[in-house]
Amino acid sequence: MKLLVIGSGGREHAVIKKLKENTAVETVFALPGNGGIAADAVCVPIAATDIDGAVDFAKKEQIDYAVVTPDDPLVLGMTDALEAAGIPCFGPRKNAAIIEGSKVFSKNLMKKYGIPTATYEAFSDMAAALNYLETAPIPTVIKADGLALGKGVIIAETRDDAKAAVREMMENKKFGKSGENIVIEEFLTGPEVSVLSFTDGKTVVPMVSSMDHKRALDGDKGLNTGGMGTVAPNPYYTKEVADRCMKEIFLPTVNAMNAEGRTFRGCLYFGLMITPDGPKVIEYNCRFGDPETQVVLPLLESDLLTVMQATTNGTLAGTEVKFSDRAAACVIMASAGYPAAYEKGYTLTIPAEIAPRVYVAGAALKDGKLVTAGGRVLGVTNVAPTLKEALAASYADVEQISFENAYYRRDIGKRALEAELI
Numbered sequence: 406m407k408l409l410v411i412g413s414g415g416r417e418h419a420v421i422k423k424l425k426e427n428t429a430v431e432t433v434f435a436l437p438g439n440g441g442i443a444a445d446a447v448c449v450p451i452a453a454t455d456i457d458g459a460v461d462f463a464k465k466e467q468i469d470y471a472v473v474t475p476d477d478p479l480v481l482g483m484t485d486a487l488e489a490a491g492i493p494c495f496g497p498r499k500n501a502a503i504i505e506g507s508k509v510f511s512k513n514l515m516k517k518y519g520i521p522t523a524t525y526e527a528f529s530d531m532a533a534a535l536n537y538l539e540t541a542p543i544p545t546v547i548k549a550d551g552l553a554l555g556k557g558v559i560i561a562e563t564r565d566d567a568k569a570a571v572r573e574m575m576e577n578k579k580f581g582k583s584g585e586n587i588v589i590e591e592f593l594t595g596p597e598v599s600v601l602s603f604t605d606g607k608t609v610v611p612m613v614s615s616m617d618h619k620r621a622l623d624g625d626k627g628l629n630t631g632g633m634g635t636v637a638p639n640p641y642y643t644k645e646v647a648d649r650c651m652k653e654i655f656l657p658t659v660n661a662m663n664a665e666g667r668t669f670r671g672c673l674y675f676g677l678m679i680t681p682d683g684p685k686v687i688e689y690n691c692r693f694g695d696p697e698t699q700v701v702l703p704l705l706e707s708d709l710l711t712v713m714q715a716t717t718n719g720t721l722a723g724t725e726v727k728f729s730d731r732a733a734a735c736v737i738m739a740s741a742g743y744p745a746a747y748e749k750g751y752t753l754t755i756p757a758e759i760a761p762r763v764y765v766a767g768a769a770l771k772d773g774k775l776v777t778a779g780g781r782v783l784g785v786t787n788v789a790p791t792l793k794e795a796l797a798a799s800y801a802d803v804e805q806i807s808f809e810n811a812y813y814r815r816d817i818g819k820r821a822l823e824a825e826l827i
């Protein structure tokens with residue numbers, strides 16, 4: 406079989422490595438992939454958002470199955486275009502990807518169908534938003550409606566900060582069109598849990614839970630990033646919480662999307678907060694999370710391609726999706742400075758014995774050698790009987806990998822280890 410994976414990050418590298426465990430897979434093409442992914446796939450310089458380019462390529466190469474992982478091509482309708490060209494595809498259609506593409510849409514959906522989430526107001530008029538902030542409870546959370554590279558969420562500790570955030574989004578257009586509409590919502594507290602799920606629009610199969618580490622620096626300090634490391638499973642996601650989530654959140658969400666005529670097929674990501682009132686949705690993503698995927702897929706014991714095809718064909722109920730009961734830990738190595746400005750172009754050395762556990766996110770090939778080319782450069786994942794062992798193994802690997810300006814958090818999994826003891 407010939408597969409096509411659209412995207413270029415560590416998540417895509419993890420997806421590709423897992424897909425290749427199926428011996429029927431002959432070739433995987435990555436659009437555009439990266440210098441590290443090139444060891445496992447044929448990288449083709451077509452941008453992930455180039456719908457016409459991807460469809461032409463898929464037709465020319467007679468691709469058997471395509472996997473679309475990043476948010477922007479999904480929200481733009483990459484799946485619809487590939488399907489229209491006769492290429493079966495993993496990932497929701499445009500009308501379902503809106504669950505991530507518009508916060509106003511997802512908040513209204515949750516309100517309409519009684520799915521637990523922070524209370525909120527949506528605004529398209531800046532004066533009305535500023536007026537609302539005169540009496541809104543503080544702290545408050547301001548969210549740009551559209552995709553904003555994970556940066557469109559501001560937690561304001563004071564009324565003035567909240568107003569400044571609204572002005573940045575609506576007046577100064579910090580996030581362009583994404584900030585023309587905004588959501589102002591209640592500040593929730595509690596541990597966060599990421600649950601990725603497979604769904605064919607009828608059945609929801611949650612994957613093993615995980616915990617992201619979004620801040621750049623140790624102790625959850627510094628700027629928000631795409632994620633500096635992950636562990637799985639997440640100790641806060643107990644059996645009781647999982648049962649409540651299925652009943653109160655997962656199934657109601659999939660049913661709500663069906664009722665709206667927006668059937669969701671693919672990976673639906675639930676960003677949850679376990680509040681004192683129970684689990685609530687912080688955000689939906691219409692795709693695999695990154696770096697969550699880098700701990701979740703190594704624990705998948707079933708064949709990924711078979712499961713993905715079942716979401717496309719509507720046969721998930723009869724398909725085995727089995728996860729290991731071991732633990733996984735992923736440590737991200739980034740370029741110092743990320744998520745703000747950073748240098749690139751440094752030689753990257755990954756010892757051959759470690760390479761199977763590495764997912765490359767930001768590297769290019771220069772004269773046949775790997776050089777850094779992104780903020781998040783790579784992730785290292787180990788699977789072990791306990792989280793403690795998985796973390797120790799990943800940190801031992803990280804010490805063997807070198808590039809100038811390398812930066813990584815030293816406390817990935819610390820909170821999870823503490824929580825395991827409670």
Ligand code: AMP
Binds near residue numbers: 591592593
């Ligand atoms: P998001 O991009 O929606 O995942 O938001 C980024 C981060 O902001 C989340 O991972 C949470 O840590 C935090 N956050 C978002 N919404 C809220 C909320 N209503 N209350 C507290 N924290 C929030």
Ligand code: GLY
Binds near residue numbers: 632695697
């Ligand atoms: N790691 C968070 C995300 O993928 O959205």
